[in-house]
Amino acid sequence: MNYKIINGTLLTHTEKGFEIEKKDLYVAEGKIVDPARCEGWKEGGYETVDARDRLVMPGLINMHTHAYMTMMRNYADDVDFDEWLFKRVMPVEDQLPQEAAYWTSLLGCMEMIQTGTTSFADMHMFCGQSPKAAKEAGMRAFIGRGLVGDDLYGDGAGRFKEALEEKAAYESEQIRFILSPHAIYSCSARLLEQVADEARKSDMLKQIHVSESVAEVENAISKYGKTPVKLLKEIGFLDEKTIFAHCVQMREDDMDILAENHVHVVTNPASNAKLGNGFAPIVEMQKKGINVCLGTDGTASNNTLNMFREMGLLSLIHKGIHKDSTAAPAQFVIGAATVHGAKALGMEGKLGVIKEGAYADLVFLDLKAASLYPNNNILSSLCYSANGSEVESVMIHGKFVMKDRELLTIDKERVYSEVNKIVEKYL
Amino acid sequence: MNYKIINGTLLTHTEKGFEIEKKDLYVAEGKIVDPARCEGWKEGGYETVDARDRLVMPGLINMHTHAYMTMMRNYADDVDFDEWLFKRVMPVEDQLPQEAAYWTSLLGCMEMIQTGTTSFADMHMFCGQSPKAAKEAGMRAFIGRGLVGDDLYGDGAGRFKEALEEKAAYESEQIRFILSPHAIYSCSARLLEQVADEARKSDMLKQIHVSESVAEVENAISKYGKTPVKLLKEIGFLDEKTIFAHCVQMREDDMDILAENHVHVVTNPASNAKLGNGFAPIVEMQKKGINVCLGTDGTASNNTLNMFREMGLLSLIHKGIHKDSTAAPAQFVIGAATVHGAKALGMEGKLGVIKEGAYADLVFLDLKAASLYPNNNILSSLCYSANGSEVESVMIHGKFVMKDRELLTIDKERVYSEVNKIVEKYL
Numbered sequence: 076m077n078y079k080i081i082n083g084t085l086l087t088h089t090e091k092g093f094e095i096e097k098k099d100l101y102v103a104e105g106k107i108v109d110p111a112r113c114e115g116w117k118e119g120g121y122e123t124v125d126a127r128d129r130l131v132m133p134g135l136i137n138m139h140t141h142a143y144m145t146m147m148r149n150y151a152d153d154v155d156f157d158e159w160l161f162k163r164v165m166p167v168e169d170q171l172p173q174e175a176a177y178w179t180s181l182l183g184c185m186e187m188i189q190t191g192t193t194s195f196a197d198m199h200m201f202c203g204q205s206p207k208a209a210k211e212a213g214m215r216a217f218i219g220r221g222l223v224g225d226d227l228y229g230d231g232a233g234r235f236k237e238a239l240e241e242k243a244a245y246e247s248e249q250i251r252f253i254l255s256p257h258a259i260y261s262c263s264a265r266l267l268e269q270v271a272d273e274a275r276k277s278d279m280l281k282q283i284h285v286s287e288s289v290a291e292v293e294n295a296i297s298k299y300g301k302t303p304v305k306l307l308k309e310i311g312f313l314d315e316k317t318i319f320a321h322c323v324q325m326r327e328d329d330m331d332i333l334a335e336n337h338v339h340v341v342t343n344p345a346s347n348a349k350l351g352n353g354f355a356p357i358v359e360m361q362k363k364g365i366n367v368c369l370g371t372d373g374t375a376s377n378n379t380l381n382m383f384r385e386m387g388l389l390s391l392i393h394k395g396i397h398k399d400s401t402a403a404p405a406q407f408v409i410g411a412a413t414v415h416g417a418k419a420l421g422m423e424g425k426l427g428v429i430k431e432g433a434y435a436d437l438v439f440l441d442l443k444a445a446s447l448y449p450n451n452n453i454l455s456s457l458c459y460s461a462n463g464s465e466v467e468s469v470m471i472h473g474k475f476v477m478k479d480r481e482l483l484t485i486d487k488e489r490v491y492s493e494v495n496k497i498v499e500k501y502l
Numbered sequence: 503m504n505y506k507i508i509n510g511t512l513l514t515h516t517e518k519g520f521e522i523e524k525k526d527l528y529v530a531e532g533k534i535v536d537p538a539r540c541e542g543w544k545e546g547g548y549e550t551v552d553a554r555d556r557l558v559m560p561g562l563i564n565m566h567t568h569a570y571m572t573m574m575r576n577y578a579d580d581v582d583f584d585e586w587l588f589k590r591v592m593p594v595e596d597q598l599p600q601e602a603a604y605w606t607s608l609l610g611c612m613e614m615i616q617t618g619t620t621s622f623a624d625m626h627m628f629c630g631q632s633p634k635a636a637k638e639a640g641m642r643a644f645i646g647r648g649l650v651g652d653d654l655y656g657d658g659a660g661r662f663k664e665a666l667e668e669k670a671a672y673e674s675e676q677i678r679f680i681l682s683p684h685a686i687y688s689c690s691a692r693l694l695e696q697v698a699d700e701a702r703k704s705d706m707l708k709q710i711h712v713s714e715s716v717a718e719v720e721n722a723i724s725k726y727g728k729t730p731v732k733l734l735k736e737i738g739f740l741d742e743k744t745i746f747a748h749c750v751q752m753r754e755d756d757m758d759i760l761a762e763n764h765v766h767v768v769t770n771p772a773s774n775a776k777l778g779n780g781f782a783p784i785v786e787m788q789k790k791g792i793n794v795c796l797g798t799d800g801t802a803s804n805n806t807l808n809m810f811r812e813m814g815l816l817s818l819i820h821k822g823i824h825k826d827s828t829a830a831p832a833q834f835v836i837g838a839a840t841v842h843g844a845k846a847l848g849m850e851g852k853l854g855v856i857k858e859g860a861y862a863d864l865v866f867l868d869l870k871a872a873s874l875y876p877n878n879n880i881l882s883s884l885c886y887s888a889n890g891s892e893v894e895s896v897m898i899h900g901k902f903v904m905k906d907r908e909l910l911t912i913d914k915e916r917v918y919s920e921v922n923k924i925v926e927k928y929l
Contacts, residue, residue, distance in 0.1 A: 379873050
């Protein structure tokens with residue numbers, strides 16, 4: 076289906092940053108097009124969408140999550156990190172059957188769609204389930220099977236093989252794959268080296284958790300004599316196709332290394348605060364020219380996949396830390412949730428923007444929601460007053476997955492019923 | 503109208519804290535009743551409300567806001583404090599007509615109702631407008647005309663007279679009044695002394711902004727040789743009927759003074775972070791036994807009146823600062839938004855709780871909202887994953903003001919149209 080979207084207020088992006096524009100928008104074959112230059116465009120051969128009183132913005136990109144964990148929402152809170160991980164989260168993961176991960180990933184997709192996320196980068200443990208859920212939901216996903224172990228010929232082999240098989244089985248224009256070694260404390264240096272080699276050979280992105288906690292950095296120094304960032308540099312892991320999640324406990328020279336090597340950073344403010352890991356030095360990284368993206372992490376540590384909540388947090392936390400009301404401004408925050416993610420994913424100009432040739436991943440917000448009213452400054456409102464509930468319709472790859480708050484790809488009651496059974500059995 | 507609320511999941515409160523209970527709830531003449539002991543209760547003489555799949559919780563208490571500022575939402579962001587206050591906010595306030603404050607306060611009431619707030623403590627500049635809006639919206643409010651000046655016989659006289667006239671004209675069971683001197687830098691010590699005397703004589707509560715910024719504390723030390731808290735102690739301003747908003751820049755002995763004098767503190771995490779004032783030492787104050795309540799401040803510095811957003815922030819910020827995942831737990835945060843506020847207002851057992859004899863100020867949340875699902879831990883969900891959009895129905899003083907998301911006391915389109923005119927003329 077082709078679409079002509081009329082009367083809308085658009086959030087567009089130029090080299091000067093985001094701005095608000097009123098103009099019509101044309102969608103054909105999954106992309107935003109200029110009808111004058113689009114062969115597939117015929118007058119009358121489209122459906123008209125009236126976007127009066129709506130903001131049409133690019134879909135948000137959640138750059139770090141674990142969708143399969145969504146059933147653990149609000150399951151282990153106000154406890155210390157060791158109890159959280161070893162007594163609550165891991166025992167559940169260890170006994171969860173494959174299919175459970177499908178239903179709980181679908182629950183995650185549902186919440187993401189409802190709150191305006193159209194793309195997500197996922198690290199998982201259950202092959203095939205996250206791609207299946209993302210595909211059914213009609214989302215765009217960049218998925219990696221979490222890798223751990225000693226090396227690709229030892230106990231790291233199984234998961235690595237699974238990761239490549241998953242890519243072969245599920246890769247498509249909307250579902251792509253990332254190599255996702257878990258962390259330097261769960262992967263040997265040898266395995267990380269091999270993953271970096273494989274990524275270069277097969278031209279794949281890599282994502283890894285880095286310097287999330289004080290303990291991780293202290294243990295790295297005690298085991299390797301250096302910080303996780305320096306270890307990864309030595310291994311040859313760093314390049315412009317590398318994405319580091321967290322980066323909370325960073326030294327000055329760690330940040331310089333990331334900047335020099337064009338590594339992308341995903342900050343997860345809710346998760347880092349909630350687990351007591353602290354606040355990442357985002358303002359400092361931004362000043363060094365590091366590309367900072369935004370993610371929610373999984374619901375077991377957030378406890379929501381709502382990127383609007385995350386955007387507000389990102390700005391408020393860093394304004395508070397720096398005692399500077401101009402720190403982490405709305406322009407930066409919206410960028411972190413859109414164009415910065417697109418850049419990290421190698422999708423500049425394709426995702427996170429409304430422009431000719433970009434994928435038609437569009438979110439329609441109700442500008443008459445009380446939280447946005449009056450519409451004094453729409454850019455500000457996305458960062459400081461929106462809560463995600465303003466999202467009414469969501470289009471991904473030119474197809475509506477939610478229209479006027481009705482989910483078109485997900486059977487909510489079925490998902491709830493299946494997730495309930497899993498919760499009753501395993502939590 | 504009397505109500506019998508059936509099939510609901512209730513958030514109740516005992517000395518052990520909040521808990522989840524399944525039982526029926528009875529409402530008569532504005533209060534929660536035990537039908538066996540309520541003379542006005544007759545079988546059949548009530549309407550039944552089916553609250554299946556709903557959480558019924560006490561209405562939230564926003565302990566510090568300026569509802570008349572709601573039209574300035576997203577109007578002055580990412581600018582420094584001086585530009586914000588002197589170039590953006592004050593020039594608008596100075597030219598605003600009385601009636602404008604009524605419409606913009608009503609917009610504030612609308613957002614508060616939609617996000618589960620039933621009571622608010624308001625400091626304003628336009629007499630009669632905030633009480634009129636709160637009354638029409640059917641809300642419960644504790645209102646104070648902001649006082650500034652030299653003394654009650656000099657230039658402080660006019661506003662003080664207005665404050666007392668406003669109380670005389672509008673006071674009712676739902677609309678009560680507070681004496682609200684603005685701050686130590688806008689009121690002379692003499693005026694503050696006189697306000698404290700008047701409060702004792704007329705048995706009124708007092709609310710004042712205290713130690714919000716570094717500059718306020720530094721200026722107090724330079725002018726008076728002491729911190730704002732110590733100045734207010736010397737003046738005789740402190741007692742259990744005193745509410746301090748902000749308290750961001752506190753010294754150890756300032757906190758001891760508040761604890762000894764049973765002063766209540768309202769923290770406003772979004773506003774304090776956003777204006778670059780920092781983070782209040784909430785965990786420390788809580789340890790000293792100070793009653794810590796929660797508020798949003800006005801939308802010019804927040805930019806929303808959504809108490810669910812504020813609850814999440816309160817917990818996450820203090821977990822992050824203390825690198826402690828058990829800091830500011832859900833029990834404390836929900837208390838700060840309910841029973842702690844009730845205590846500060848002298849309404850213990852009347853507000854912020856579901857129990858016999860309390861006002862029927864009730865909020866109904868959709869437990870099947872994705873953000874709350876699965877319902878692993880409802881207490882946690884209120885703090886960590888709810889965004890306020892789960893609120894479906896709101897009852898205040900035994901009357902529904904919103905039912906199934908339909909506003910029953912406020913004409914939304916009229917409010918928007920009037921606010922629009924004001925924005926066009928004055929912003």
